[in-house]
Amino acid sequence: METATHMLRTGQRGALFQFQMASRDLRNSFQRIGLAWSLAWHDVASRYRGSVLGPFWITLSMGLMVLGIGFLYASLFNLPLNEFLPYVALGIVFFGVMTGTINEGCDTFVLASGMLSQTSLPMLTFLWRTVFRNLINLAHHLVIVIGMLAFYGYWQTANIPLALVGVVLMLLNASWLSLLAAIASARYRDIPQIVVSVMQFAIFMTPVFWMPSRFGKHQIFLDLNPFYHLLQAVRAPLLGQTVQLHSYVILVAMAVIGWLVTFAIFARTRRRLVHYL
Amino acid sequence: MTAASITCTDLTIRFPVYGADAKSLKKALARAVAVGGALGRHAGVTDVTALSNVNLKLEAGDRLGLIGHNGSGKTTLLRALSGAYEPDDGSIEVNGRIASLLDLSMGIDPSATGYENIRLRCRIGGMSSKDIEGRIDEIAEFTGLGPFLSMPVKTYSAGMQGRLAFAAATAVECDVLLMDEWIAVGDADFQKIAHKRLLKLVERAGILVLATHEAPLLKLYCNKVMKLEGGVASEIVDIRKVDELLKS
Numbered sequence: 001m002e003t004a005t006h007m008l009r010t011g012q013r014g015a016l017f018q019f020q021m022a023s024r025d026l027r028n029s030f031q032r033i034g035l036a037w038s039l040a041w042h043d044v045a046s047r048y049r050g051s052v053l054g055p056f057w058i059t060l061s062m063g064l065m066v067l068g069i070g071f072l073y074a075s076l077f078n079l080p081l082n083e084f085l086p087y088v089a090l091g092i093v094f095f096g097v098m099t100g101t102i103n104e105g106c107d108t109f110v111l112a113s114g115m116l117s118q119t120s121l122p123m124l125t126f127l128w129r130t131v132f133r134n135l136i137n138l139a140h141h142l143v144i145v146i147g148m149l150a151f152y153g154y155w156q157t158a159n160i161p162l163a164l165v166g167v168v169l170m171l172l173n174a175s176w177l178s179l180l181a182a183i184a185s186a187r188y189r190d191i192p193q194i195v196v197s198v199m200q201f202a203i204f205m206t207p208v209f210w211m212p213s214r215f216g217k218h219q220i221f222l223d224l225n226p227f228y229h230l231l232q233a234v235r236a237p238l239l240g241q242t243v244q245l246h247s248y249v250i251l252v253a254m255a256v257i258g259w260l261v262t263f264a265i266f267a268r269t270r271r272r273l274v275h276y277l
Numbered sequence: 278m279t280a281a282s283i284t285c286t287d288l289t290i291r292f293p294v295y296g297a298d299a300k301s302l303k304k305a306l307a308r309a310v311a312v313g314g315a316l317g318r319h320a321g322v323t324d325v326t327a328l329s330n331v332n333l334k335l336e337a338g339d340r341l342g343l344i345g346h347n348g349s350g351k352t353t354l355l356r357a358l359s360g361a362y363e364p365d366d367g368s369i370e371v372n373g374r375i376a377s378l379l380d381l382s383m384g385i386d387p388s389a390t391g392y393e394n395i396r397l398r399c400r401i402g403g404m405s406s407k408d409i410e411g412r413i414d415e416i417a418e419f420t421g422l423g424p425f426l427s428m429p430v431k432t433y434s435a436g437m438q439g440r441l442a443f444a445a446a447t448a449v450e451c452d453v454l455l456m457d458e459w460i461a462v463g464d465a466d467f468q469k470i471a472h473k474r475l476l477k478l479v480e481r482a483g484i485l486v487l488a489t490h491e492a493p494l495l496k497l498y499c500n501k502v503m504k505l506e507g508g509v510a511s512e513i514v515d516i517r518k519v520d521e522l523l524k525s
Binding site for chain 1: 289292293295355356359360361362363364365366368375377379380382384386389393397401405429
Protein backbone atom coordinates (compact mmCIF):
# COMPACT_ATOMS: atom_id res chain seq x y z
CA MET A 1 0.00 0.00 0.00
CA GLU A 2 1.28 3.38 -0.92
CA THR A 3 -1.25 5.39 1.04
CA ALA A 4 -0.02 7.40 3.97
CA THR A 5 -1.15 6.11 7.31
CA HIS A 6 -0.74 9.32 9.18
CA MET A 7 -1.96 12.72 8.17
CA LEU A 8 -1.59 15.94 10.08
CA ARG A 9 -2.89 19.22 8.80
CA THR A 10 -2.67 22.36 10.82
CA GLY A 11 -3.54 25.98 10.36
CA GLN A 12 0.04 26.89 11.10
CA ARG A 13 1.49 29.56 8.84
CA GLY A 14 4.89 31.02 8.24
CA ALA A 15 7.42 30.67 5.48
CA LEU A 16 9.33 27.80 7.09
CA PHE A 17 6.20 25.75 7.67
CA GLN A 18 4.95 26.38 4.13
CA PHE A 19 8.32 25.31 2.79
CA GLN A 20 8.23 22.10 4.83
CA MET A 21 4.76 21.26 3.57
CA ALA A 22 5.79 21.93 -0.03
CA SER A 23 8.88 19.74 0.40
CA ARG A 24 6.68 17.00 1.79
CA ASP A 25 4.45 17.30 -1.24
CA LEU A 26 7.52 16.93 -3.44
CA ARG A 27 8.76 13.90 -1.49
CA ASN A 28 5.37 12.20 -1.56
CA SER A 29 5.04 12.83 -5.27
CA PHE A 30 8.35 11.03 -5.82
CA GLN A 31 7.29 8.15 -3.60
CA ARG A 32 4.20 7.72 -5.72
CA ILE A 33 5.91 8.45 -9.02
CA GLY A 34 4.35 5.28 -10.43
CA LEU A 35 0.95 6.92 -10.16
CA ALA A 36 2.10 9.83 -12.31
CA TRP A 37 3.32 7.33 -14.92
CA SER A 38 0.04 5.46 -14.88
CA LEU A 39 -1.93 8.68 -15.33
CA ALA A 40 0.36 9.85 -18.14
CA TRP A 41 0.07 6.52 -19.97
CA HIS A 42 -3.64 6.64 -19.57
CA ASP A 43 -3.74 10.17 -21.03
CA VAL A 44 -1.80 9.16 -24.11
CA ALA A 45 -3.76 5.95 -24.57
CA SER A 46 -7.13 7.63 -24.23
CA ARG A 47 -6.30 10.41 -26.65
CA TYR A 48 -5.78 7.94 -29.47
CA ARG A 49 -8.45 5.48 -28.44
CA GLY A 50 -10.50 4.24 -31.35
CA SER A 51 -8.08 5.46 -34.00
CA VAL A 52 -6.54 2.81 -36.25
CA LEU A 53 -2.92 3.91 -35.86
CA GLY A 54 -3.24 4.78 -32.19
CA PRO A 55 -0.34 6.71 -30.68
CA PHE A 56 1.57 6.35 -33.93
CA TRP A 57 -0.39 9.32 -35.09
CA ILE A 58 2.05 11.23 -32.90
CA THR A 59 4.93 9.98 -35.04
CA LEU A 60 3.11 10.26 -38.33
CA SER A 61 1.79 13.80 -37.97
CA MET A 62 5.16 15.00 -36.75
CA GLY A 63 6.91 13.23 -39.62
CA LEU A 64 4.67 14.89 -42.19
CA MET A 65 5.19 18.32 -40.68
CA VAL A 66 8.97 17.87 -40.54
CA LEU A 67 9.16 16.76 -44.17
CA GLY A 68 6.82 19.51 -45.36
CA ILE A 69 8.64 22.32 -43.61
CA GLY A 70 12.05 20.79 -44.33
CA PHE A 71 11.56 20.64 -48.09
CA LEU A 72 9.79 23.99 -48.30
CA TYR A 73 12.31 26.01 -46.32
CA ALA A 74 15.29 24.25 -47.84
CA SER A 75 14.19 25.37 -51.30
CA LEU A 76 13.08 28.83 -50.10
CA PHE A 77 16.39 29.57 -48.43
CA ASN A 78 18.47 27.59 -50.91
CA LEU A 79 19.93 25.32 -48.27
CA PRO A 80 21.36 21.82 -48.81
CA LEU A 81 18.71 19.29 -47.80
CA ASN A 82 21.09 16.96 -45.99
CA GLU A 83 22.02 19.79 -43.66
CA PHE A 84 18.69 21.50 -43.28
CA LEU A 85 16.24 18.60 -43.02
CA PRO A 86 17.81 16.94 -39.92
CA TYR A 87 18.32 20.39 -38.43
CA VAL A 88 14.68 21.36 -38.74
CA ALA A 89 13.47 17.88 -37.73
CA LEU A 90 15.39 17.94 -34.46
CA GLY A 91 14.34 21.53 -33.87
CA ILE A 92 10.63 20.86 -34.26
CA VAL A 93 10.73 17.66 -32.22
CA PHE A 94 12.60 19.07 -29.22
CA PHE A 95 10.96 22.46 -29.29
CA GLY A 96 7.65 20.61 -29.41
CA VAL A 97 8.46 18.82 -26.17
CA MET A 98 9.16 22.15 -24.47
CA THR A 99 6.04 23.79 -25.87
CA GLY A 100 3.93 20.78 -24.95
CA THR A 101 5.18 20.62 -21.40
CA ILE A 102 4.67 24.34 -20.82
CA ASN A 103 1.33 24.72 -22.63
CA GLU A 104 -0.17 21.63 -21.05
CA GLY A 105 1.12 22.87 -17.72
CA CYS A 106 -1.73 25.37 -17.80
CA ASP A 107 -4.24 22.52 -17.47
CA THR A 108 -2.28 20.51 -14.93
CA PHE A 109 -4.20 21.54 -11.83
CA VAL A 110 -7.39 22.66 -13.52
CA LEU A 111 -8.03 19.19 -14.97
CA ALA A 112 -7.10 17.49 -11.71
CA SER A 113 -9.50 19.57 -9.61
CA GLY A 114 -11.78 16.58 -8.98
CA MET A 115 -8.98 14.54 -7.46
CA LEU A 116 -7.32 17.42 -5.66
CA SER A 117 -10.51 18.42 -3.85
CA GLN A 118 -11.15 15.05 -2.24
CA THR A 119 -7.86 13.27 -1.72
CA SER A 120 -4.52 14.05 -0.17
CA LEU A 121 -2.64 13.16 -3.35
CA PRO A 122 0.50 15.29 -3.72
CA MET A 123 -0.14 18.19 -6.06
CA LEU A 124 3.19 17.74 -7.82
CA THR A 125 2.07 14.27 -8.95
CA PHE A 126 0.05 16.12 -11.58
CA LEU A 127 3.07 18.13 -12.71
CA TRP A 128 4.99 14.88 -13.28
CA ARG A 129 1.96 13.53 -15.11
CA THR A 130 2.23 16.40 -17.58
CA VAL A 131 6.00 16.01 -17.92
CA PHE A 132 5.78 12.24 -18.41
CA ARG A 133 3.01 12.61 -20.96
CA ASN A 134 5.33 14.79 -23.03
CA LEU A 135 8.20 12.36 -22.54
CA ILE A 136 6.02 9.60 -23.94
CA ASN A 137 5.30 11.82 -26.93
CA LEU A 138 9.02 12.44 -27.31
CA ALA A 139 9.66 8.70 -27.30
CA HIS A 140 7.34 8.41 -30.30
CA HIS A 141 9.17 11.23 -32.06
CA LEU A 142 12.55 9.62 -31.47
CA VAL A 143 11.83 7.39 -34.47
CA ILE A 144 12.03 10.51 -36.64
CA VAL A 145 15.16 11.79 -34.92
CA ILE A 146 16.98 8.49 -35.25
CA GLY A 147 15.78 8.06 -38.82
CA MET A 148 17.10 11.49 -39.82
CA LEU A 149 20.45 11.04 -38.11
CA ALA A 150 20.92 7.60 -39.64
CA PHE A 151 19.78 8.56 -43.13
CA TYR A 152 22.00 11.62 -43.41
CA GLY A 153 24.98 9.97 -41.70
CA TYR A 154 25.15 12.15 -38.58
CA TRP A 155 25.38 8.94 -36.62
CA GLN A 156 29.20 8.94 -36.45
CA THR A 157 29.62 12.51 -35.24
CA ALA A 158 26.66 12.65 -32.86
CA ASN A 159 27.61 13.07 -29.22
CA ILE A 160 24.82 11.12 -27.48
CA PRO A 161 25.94 11.55 -23.83
CA LEU A 162 26.18 15.32 -24.26
CA ALA A 163 22.77 15.38 -25.93
CA LEU A 164 21.34 13.50 -22.93
CA VAL A 165 22.78 16.18 -20.66
CA GLY A 166 20.97 18.66 -22.85
CA VAL A 167 17.70 16.73 -22.54
CA VAL A 168 18.01 16.72 -18.75
CA LEU A 169 18.66 20.46 -18.71
CA MET A 170 15.70 21.00 -20.99
CA LEU A 171 13.39 18.93 -18.79
CA LEU A 172 14.56 20.66 -15.62
CA ASN A 173 13.75 24.03 -17.12
CA ALA A 174 10.54 23.02 -18.87
CA SER A 175 9.20 21.50 -15.67
CA TRP A 176 9.51 24.63 -13.56
CA LEU A 177 8.00 26.69 -16.34
CA SER A 178 5.20 24.15 -16.48
CA LEU A 179 4.60 24.36 -12.73
CA LEU A 180 4.60 28.15 -12.87
CA ALA A 181 2.04 28.04 -15.69
CA ALA A 182 -0.04 25.55 -13.71
CA ILE A 183 -0.20 27.72 -10.59
CA ALA A 184 -0.86 30.93 -12.49
CA SER A 185 -3.51 29.33 -14.69
CA ALA A 186 -5.38 27.95 -11.71
CA ARG A 187 -5.67 31.46 -10.30
CA TYR A 188 -6.09 33.53 -13.45
CA ARG A 189 -7.90 32.05 -16.40
CA ASP A 190 -6.24 34.42 -18.86
CA ILE A 191 -2.85 32.81 -18.36
CA PRO A 192 -3.32 29.83 -20.74
CA GLN A 193 -4.02 32.24 -23.62
CA ILE A 194 -0.95 34.29 -22.75
CA VAL A 195 1.25 31.20 -22.49
CA VAL A 196 0.07 29.85 -25.84
CA SER A 197 0.77 33.22 -27.50
CA VAL A 198 4.21 33.50 -25.95
CA MET A 199 5.17 29.98 -27.00
CA GLN A 200 3.89 30.60 -30.51
CA PHE A 201 5.98 33.74 -30.72
CA ALA A 202 8.96 31.89 -29.29
CA ILE A 203 8.94 29.18 -31.94
CA PHE A 204 9.47 31.82 -34.61
CA MET A 205 11.98 33.86 -32.65
CA THR A 206 14.08 30.78 -31.88
CA PRO A 207 16.18 29.16 -34.58
CA VAL A 208 13.87 26.22 -35.09
CA PHE A 209 13.08 26.72 -38.77
CA TRP A 210 16.09 28.89 -39.61
CA MET A 211 19.84 28.81 -39.04
CA PRO A 212 21.30 31.08 -36.37
CA SER A 213 24.10 32.05 -38.76
CA ARG A 214 21.52 34.08 -40.71
CA PHE A 215 20.95 36.32 -37.72
CA GLY A 216 24.10 38.32 -38.43
CA LYS A 217 24.71 41.34 -36.25
CA HIS A 218 21.63 40.76 -34.10
CA GLN A 219 23.38 37.86 -32.33
CA ILE A 220 22.62 39.45 -28.96
CA PHE A 221 18.91 38.64 -29.37
CA LEU A 222 19.81 34.97 -29.74
CA ASP A 223 21.83 34.97 -26.56
CA LEU A 224 18.99 36.63 -24.69
CA ASN A 225 16.54 33.97 -25.84
CA PRO A 226 16.49 31.13 -23.27
CA PHE A 227 14.75 28.81 -25.70
CA TYR A 228 17.69 29.11 -28.05
CA HIS A 229 20.06 27.74 -25.41
CA LEU A 230 17.58 25.04 -24.40
CA LEU A 231 17.24 23.84 -27.96
CA GLN A 232 20.92 24.20 -28.75
CA ALA A 233 21.95 22.02 -25.79
CA VAL A 234 20.07 19.09 -27.29
CA ARG A 235 20.28 19.68 -31.01
CA ALA A 236 23.89 20.73 -31.47
CA PRO A 237 25.51 17.59 -29.95
CA LEU A 238 23.27 15.36 -32.07
CA LEU A 239 24.34 17.19 -35.23
CA GLY A 240 27.98 16.92 -34.22
CA GLN A 241 28.31 20.60 -33.41
CA THR A 242 29.66 22.08 -30.21
CA VAL A 243 27.58 23.84 -27.61
CA GLN A 244 29.04 27.08 -26.34
CA LEU A 245 30.03 26.97 -22.70
CA HIS A 246 27.96 30.01 -21.83
CA SER A 247 24.83 28.14 -22.95
CA TYR A 248 25.39 25.62 -20.20
CA VAL A 249 26.05 28.33 -17.65
CA ILE A 250 22.80 30.04 -18.61
CA LEU A 251 20.81 26.80 -18.57
CA VAL A 252 22.09 25.66 -15.18
CA ALA A 253 21.52 29.10 -13.69
CA MET A 254 18.05 29.24 -15.18
CA ALA A 255 17.16 25.82 -13.80
CA VAL A 256 18.40 26.62 -10.31
CA ILE A 257 16.91 30.10 -10.05
CA GLY A 258 13.71 29.07 -11.84
CA TRP A 259 13.10 26.12 -9.54
CA LEU A 260 13.89 28.14 -6.42
CA VAL A 261 11.49 30.93 -7.35
CA THR A 262 8.76 28.59 -8.58
CA PHE A 263 9.07 26.34 -5.57
CA ALA A 264 8.75 29.36 -3.30
CA ILE A 265 5.59 30.41 -5.16
CA PHE A 266 4.31 26.85 -4.92
CA ALA A 267 4.99 26.77 -1.19
CA ARG A 268 3.11 30.05 -0.71
CA THR A 269 0.08 29.16 -2.81
CA ARG A 270 -0.13 25.40 -2.18
CA ARG A 271 -2.81 25.45 0.48
CA ARG A 272 -4.91 27.88 -1.55
CA LEU A 273 -4.56 26.14 -4.91
CA VAL A 274 -7.43 23.77 -4.32
CA HIS A 275 -9.73 26.75 -3.69
CA TYR A 276 -8.66 28.46 -6.90
CA LEU A 277 -9.95 25.58 -8.96
CA MET B 278 0.27 -0.04 13.41
CA THR B 279 -1.67 2.11 15.80
CA ALA B 280 -5.44 1.92 15.73
CA ALA B 281 -7.32 4.31 13.48
CA SER B 282 -8.21 7.66 14.94
CA ILE B 283 -9.35 11.11 13.90
CA THR B 284 -8.76 14.22 15.96
CA CYS B 285 -9.89 17.69 14.98
CA THR B 286 -9.04 20.57 17.26
CA ASP B 287 -10.72 23.95 16.72
CA LEU B 288 -10.88 23.21 13.04
CA THR B 289 -11.74 26.32 11.05
CA ILE B 290 -11.92 26.46 7.28
CA ARG B 291 -12.52 29.59 5.31
CA PHE B 292 -13.04 29.70 1.58
CA PRO B 293 -11.81 32.63 -0.35
CA VAL B 294 -14.47 33.19 -2.98
CA TYR B 295 -12.82 34.23 -6.18
CA GLY B 296 -15.68 35.59 -8.20
CA ALA B 297 -15.75 35.33 -11.96
CA ASP B 298 -14.22 38.80 -11.86
CA ALA B 299 -11.27 37.99 -9.69
CA LYS B 300 -10.16 35.19 -11.96
CA SER B 301 -9.41 37.63 -14.72
CA LEU B 302 -5.91 39.01 -14.71
CA LYS B 303 -7.14 42.23 -16.27
CA LYS B 304 -9.40 42.92 -13.31
CA ALA B 305 -6.63 42.18 -10.85
CA LEU B 306 -4.21 44.44 -12.69
CA ALA B 307 -6.78 47.17 -13.09
CA ARG B 308 -7.46 47.04 -9.39
CA ALA B 309 -3.78 47.09 -8.57
CA VAL B 310 -3.32 50.19 -10.65
CA ALA B 311 -6.42 51.95 -9.40
CA VAL B 312 -5.83 51.32 -5.71
CA GLY B 313 -2.10 51.51 -6.01
CA GLY B 314 -0.82 48.04 -5.32
CA ALA B 315 -3.79 46.44 -3.63
CA LEU B 316 -2.99 43.15 -5.32
CA GLY B 317 -1.41 41.77 -2.20
CA ARG B 318 -4.33 42.71 -0.04
CA HIS B 319 -6.67 40.49 -2.03
CA ALA B 320 -9.13 43.29 -2.49
CA GLY B 321 -12.53 42.05 -3.53
CA VAL B 322 -11.99 38.52 -2.28
CA THR B 323 -14.65 37.54 0.19
CA ASP B 324 -14.13 34.85 2.76
CA VAL B 325 -16.81 32.35 3.58
CA THR B 326 -16.36 30.53 6.82
CA ALA B 327 -17.38 26.98 6.00
CA LEU B 328 -16.40 25.42 9.33
CA SER B 329 -15.70 27.17 12.57
CA ASN B 330 -14.05 25.67 15.61
CA VAL B 331 -15.09 22.09 15.00
CA ASN B 332 -13.84 19.69 17.63
CA LEU B 333 -13.97 16.04 16.85
CA LYS B 334 -12.47 12.91 18.31
CA LEU B 335 -13.12 9.52 16.78
CA GLU B 336 -11.58 6.15 17.50
CA ALA B 337 -11.68 2.76 15.85
CA GLY B 338 -15.22 1.47 15.84
CA ASP B 339 -16.81 4.90 15.64
CA ARG B 340 -19.24 5.39 12.81
CA LEU B 341 -20.20 9.01 12.70
CA GLY B 342 -23.18 10.37 10.81
CA LEU B 343 -23.04 14.00 9.76
CA ILE B 344 -26.35 15.75 9.40
CA GLY B 345 -27.25 19.31 8.54
CA HIS B 346 -28.86 21.40 5.85
CA ASN B 347 -27.34 21.99 2.45
CA GLY B 348 -24.35 24.22 2.83
CA SER B 349 -23.94 23.48 6.52
CA GLY B 350 -20.37 22.26 5.99
CA LYS B 351 -20.77 18.48 5.80
CA THR B 352 -18.88 18.03 2.57
CA THR B 353 -16.28 20.59 3.59
CA LEU B 354 -15.60 18.61 6.74
CA LEU B 355 -15.26 15.41 4.72
CA ARG B 356 -12.90 17.12 2.30
CA ALA B 357 -10.84 18.47 5.16
CA LEU B 358 -10.64 14.98 6.66
CA SER B 359 -9.54 13.60 3.31
CA GLY B 360 -6.57 15.98 3.37
CA ALA B 361 -7.66 18.09 0.43
CA TYR B 362 -8.53 21.23 2.37
CA GLU B 363 -6.07 22.64 4.82
CA PRO B 364 -7.32 24.25 8.00
CA ASP B 365 -7.12 28.00 8.43
CA ASP B 366 -7.02 27.50 12.16
CA GLY B 367 -6.76 24.48 14.39
CA SER B 368 -5.65 21.08 13.25
CA ILE B 369 -6.72 17.74 11.85
CA GLU B 370 -4.89 14.54 12.65
CA VAL B 371 -5.82 11.26 11.05
CA ASN B 372 -4.21 7.91 11.74
CA GLY B 373 -4.86 5.21 9.20
CA ARG B 374 -5.31 4.87 5.49
CA ILE B 375 -8.03 7.17 4.27
CA ALA B 376 -10.44 6.29 1.51
CA SER B 377 -12.69 9.11 0.42
CA LEU B 378 -15.77 8.19 -1.55
CA LEU B 379 -17.09 11.69 -1.93
CA ASP B 380 -17.68 11.84 -5.62
CA LEU B 381 -18.25 8.60 -7.48
CA SER B 382 -17.15 10.05 -10.78
CA MET B 383 -13.67 10.95 -9.51
CA GLY B 384 -11.00 9.55 -11.79
CA ILE B 385 -13.54 8.00 -14.15
CA ASP B 386 -12.74 8.49 -17.81
CA PRO B 387 -15.93 8.01 -19.86
CA SER B 388 -14.11 7.08 -23.04
CA ALA B 389 -12.08 4.31 -21.40
CA THR B 390 -13.43 0.80 -20.86
CA GLY B 391 -14.78 -0.51 -17.59
CA TYR B 392 -11.62 -2.50 -16.91
CA GLU B 393 -9.37 0.49 -17.59
CA ASN B 394 -11.44 2.61 -15.26
CA ILE B 395 -11.22 0.06 -12.47
CA ARG B 396 -7.44 0.04 -12.82
CA LEU B 397 -7.23 3.82 -12.92
CA ARG B 398 -9.52 4.33 -9.95
CA CYS B 399 -7.69 1.75 -7.83
CA ARG B 400 -4.37 3.31 -8.79
CA ILE B 401 -5.57 6.71 -7.60
CA GLY B 402 -6.89 5.08 -4.45
CA GLY B 403 -3.35 3.95 -3.66
CA MET B 404 -3.19 0.36 -4.90
CA SER B 405 -0.12 -0.83 -6.78
CA SER B 406 -0.47 -2.25 -10.28
CA LYS B 407 0.35 -5.70 -8.91
CA ASP B 408 -2.35 -5.53 -6.24
CA ILE B 409 -4.85 -4.46 -8.84
CA GLU B 410 -4.07 -7.31 -11.23
CA GLY B 411 -4.51 -9.74 -8.36
CA ARG B 412 -7.94 -8.41 -7.51
CA ILE B 413 -9.37 -7.23 -10.80
CA ASP B 414 -11.44 -10.39 -11.35
CA GLU B 415 -13.02 -10.06 -7.95
CA ILE B 416 -13.84 -6.40 -8.56
CA ALA B 417 -15.16 -7.17 -12.03
CA GLU B 418 -17.41 -9.86 -10.66
CA PHE B 419 -18.73 -7.54 -8.00
CA THR B 420 -19.84 -4.97 -10.57
CA GLY B 421 -21.99 -7.63 -12.20
CA LEU B 422 -21.42 -5.90 -15.54
CA GLY B 423 -19.85 -8.94 -17.23
CA PRO B 424 -19.04 -8.34 -20.92
CA PHE B 425 -19.90 -4.64 -20.61
CA LEU B 426 -16.63 -4.10 -18.76
CA SER B 427 -14.82 -4.25 -22.10
CA MET B 428 -16.94 -1.41 -23.45
CA PRO B 429 -16.37 2.31 -22.93
CA VAL B 430 -18.00 3.67 -19.81
CA LYS B 431 -19.84 6.33 -21.82
CA THR B 432 -22.09 3.58 -23.20
CA TYR B 433 -23.21 2.68 -19.67
CA SER B 434 -26.45 3.74 -18.09
CA ALA B 435 -26.23 5.90 -14.98
CA GLY B 436 -26.94 2.88 -12.81
CA MET B 437 -24.19 0.85 -14.47
CA GLN B 438 -21.71 3.68 -14.02
CA GLY B 439 -22.68 3.81 -10.39
CA ARG B 440 -21.99 0.09 -10.03
CA LEU B 441 -18.60 0.37 -11.62
CA ALA B 442 -17.52 3.38 -9.61
CA PHE B 443 -18.80 1.91 -6.38
CA ALA B 444 -17.02 -1.39 -6.94
CA ALA B 445 -13.72 0.27 -7.82
CA ALA B 446 -13.88 2.85 -5.06
CA THR B 447 -14.66 0.33 -2.34
CA ALA B 448 -11.97 -2.11 -3.47
CA VAL B 449 -9.27 -0.01 -1.82
CA GLU B 450 -8.35 -1.17 1.65
CA CYS B 451 -8.73 1.52 4.25
CA ASP B 452 -8.98 2.29 7.93
CA VAL B 453 -10.91 5.51 7.61
CA LEU B 454 -13.80 5.70 5.22
CA LEU B 455 -15.30 9.05 4.26
CA MET B 456 -18.56 9.01 2.38
CA ASP B 457 -20.91 11.61 1.03
CA GLU B 458 -24.44 10.47 0.46
CA TRP B 459 -24.45 8.58 -2.75
CA ILE B 460 -24.97 5.09 -1.48
CA ALA B 461 -28.21 4.83 -3.41
CA VAL B 462 -26.68 3.57 -6.63
CA GLY B 463 -27.88 0.80 -8.89
CA ASP B 464 -31.08 -1.21 -8.74
CA ALA B 465 -32.58 -3.17 -5.87
CA ASP B 466 -30.30 -6.18 -6.44
CA PHE B 467 -27.22 -4.05 -6.43
CA GLN B 468 -28.43 -2.13 -3.42
CA LYS B 469 -28.42 -5.38 -1.51
CA ILE B 470 -24.87 -6.43 -2.37
CA ALA B 471 -23.65 -2.88 -2.03
CA HIS B 472 -25.13 -2.78 1.43
CA LYS B 473 -23.34 -6.00 2.38
CA ARG B 474 -20.08 -4.68 1.04
CA LEU B 475 -20.45 -1.43 2.91
CA LEU B 476 -21.16 -3.22 6.16
CA LYS B 477 -18.04 -5.32 5.66
CA LEU B 478 -16.05 -2.25 4.82
CA VAL B 479 -17.38 -0.46 7.86
CA GLU B 480 -16.39 -3.39 10.04
CA ARG B 481 -12.93 -3.45 8.56
CA ALA B 482 -12.55 0.30 8.20
CA GLY B 483 -12.44 1.14 11.84
CA ILE B 484 -13.88 4.60 11.32
CA LEU B 485 -16.68 5.72 9.07
CA VAL B 486 -17.78 9.29 8.54
CA LEU B 487 -20.95 9.54 6.51
CA ALA B 488 -22.82 12.66 5.47
CA THR B 489 -26.50 12.15 4.79
CA HIS B 490 -29.98 13.59 5.23
CA GLU B 491 -31.70 10.27 5.61
CA ALA B 492 -32.45 9.01 9.08
CA PRO B 493 -32.82 5.35 8.02
CA LEU B 494 -29.33 5.35 6.53
CA LEU B 495 -27.92 6.89 9.67
CA LYS B 496 -29.53 4.26 11.82
CA LEU B 497 -28.26 1.54 9.52
CA TYR B 498 -24.60 2.51 9.43
CA CYS B 499 -23.80 4.88 12.24
CA ASN B 500 -23.49 4.70 15.98
CA LYS B 501 -22.88 8.40 16.56
CA VAL B 502 -24.29 11.58 15.11
CA MET B 503 -23.13 15.15 14.80
CA LYS B 504 -25.11 18.04 13.45
CA LEU B 505 -23.58 20.89 11.54
CA GLU B 506 -25.30 24.20 11.27
CA GLY B 507 -23.69 27.05 9.39
CA GLY B 508 -20.29 25.50 9.96
CA VAL B 509 -20.77 25.10 13.69
CA ALA B 510 -20.81 21.57 15.01
CA SER B 511 -23.04 20.19 17.73
CA GLU B 512 -21.87 17.74 20.35
CA ILE B 513 -21.42 14.20 19.15
CA VAL B 514 -24.35 12.20 20.45
CA ASP B 515 -25.39 8.58 20.42
CA ILE B 516 -27.40 7.41 17.42
CA ARG B 517 -30.44 6.83 19.64
CA LYS B 518 -30.77 10.56 20.05
CA VAL B 519 -30.76 11.23 16.31
CA ASP B 520 -34.45 12.15 16.20
CA GLU B 521 -34.05 14.86 18.81
CA LEU B 522 -31.05 16.22 16.94
CA LEU B 523 -32.89 16.20 13.63
CA LYS B 524 -35.78 18.15 15.13
CA SER B 525 -33.73 20.73 16.99
